[in-house]
Amino acid sequence: MRSTGGGPSGGPVALVSGDEELAAGFLAAAAAAGVEVQQVHRAEELRPVWVSAPQVYLGLDVAELVQAAGLRGRPGVGLLARRGSPALSRWSAALDACVIELPDVDGVLMSRLAASAGSSGGELVVLVGAAGGVGVSTSALAVGRALAEQEFRVVVVDLDPLGGGLDLTAGAEQLPGWRWPELAAASGQVGDLGGHLPQVEGLDLLAMPRREGAVPGPAAVASVLASARRWYDVCLVDGASGEGAEAAEALAAASRCWLLVRAELQGLAAGARRCDRLRAAGHRVELVVVAAPAAGVGRQAVEQAVGAPVVAVVPEDRRLRGGVARGERALASGSRRWRRAVRRLAAEVLA
Structure with a gap:
């Protein structure tokens, strides 16, 4: 990797x-x-x-x-x-x-x-959205599932305090296990979280609380992500917009930063602004392009507009969005074309 x-x-x-x-x-x-x-x-x-x-x-x-x-x-x-x-x-x-x-x-x-101390361990990929609704949570879960299917040990970490809980998106809200309130006071060395977190379709989840409950500060995020790198092959972080002290800790620890950008005019403009902010903070940015079937915007045009290399293009999937809105598991709602693109994106983690 x-x-x-x-x-x-x-x-x-x-x-x-x-x-x-x-x-x-x-x-x-x-x-x-x-x-x-x-x-x-x-x-x-x-x-x-x-x-x-x-x-x-x-x-x-x-x-x-x-x-x-x-x-x-x-x-x-x-x-x-x-x-x-x-x-x-x-x-x-x-x-x-x-x-x-x-x-x-x-x-x-x-x-x-x-x-x-844990930075030489597993891969840590932070996914950030150029704008709301671009599919950061579903992409993190889907890539995690694709890697878990290959028998890698994977954890997906939720750092979106306003997202309503990644376990809900994954259909795991009723499963037992720790969420962030149990780890919000973590500091220093944290042991293996395996067996303590909810697990769905082979991957572990660390979700934000949906309503009440303590959210992590920067120290807790740093400790938990260090543990994730030490004990897991891959840690995928839902970094939401990439703003805030908690996201900054994740980005500082990351081996890769993927910015999800929609391939249309407003999405590219938002992507360019977000990319500039991430680069100003010293992060190397790679793009995951979310493209509608008739978008007509090529990889090279996206790279020129946003100012970063494209690592993958994932089709926008209305079936997936509708399934998630109905409470279906994101991992099971996407089309075959979307799932193929996700597998290619998962392969990028291991490249």
Whole structure:
């Protein structure tokens, strides 16, 4: 499997700070998580690790220096500071970095380090919709099913807090097992979730609550996705629109980011805007094109309009949409043509 998604994977994380107290706290956490660290002491050493390290941690003491270096935005940046430090929010926004206050009583740092420790495991694909109704949830479930049929161990993770629950879309709402409320407080190392989650047609599901119930924060998302990479062959994430801190954690951990775009004028315009936002955050984007039978828009035209490569074209299926609206399982509602396209898309995960 190749890694062409969010950011670099593998290798030591980078620590850039001259603050001995911050550095000592960070190094202790990294040692506990079993994560190797490369410390950067000089400005000329910064640029190479900024590109290559899976995660970069900056002390608040070097924030101004890093901004002045004019480095391109990238995912997986953490800003380390003591609790209550002034100007923390300003530098976090300027560097597009996750704030980590030490001591790490909230478990944010340990969760992110756990994600780094698990980054060399299974494939993690985040699916994002250029606009609502493009089929992110059904695509994630269908690709997961196609992979499960090949005896891969697969989990589909729901990060759409307003989607009504992925288990409902899968027809698994009555099945026993954990949903996000049971894992919303997770931090640090999380064990194998297999056997704890609802399973439908060979794949495990981690769904958002439909109404009441705690939703996960960034630390929980980082921990759970690290577990998913460690214990599953493939983790597919329903990233909804790709907005919010939780989706940002998933994208930072992803090996691939697929943007679903409808092949019509408004859909391509929405895709271009969403692609620009994802790229500005440092993510490498690949397109999954949802095409109506008479769309008449070729792959090359889509790539030029949106600005990213197309990995697959999936036909828009009215039968599928109608079946889901009637409460039928998305996995069983699609046409043969749609299912063939999904199998080709599943093969892309393994390419």
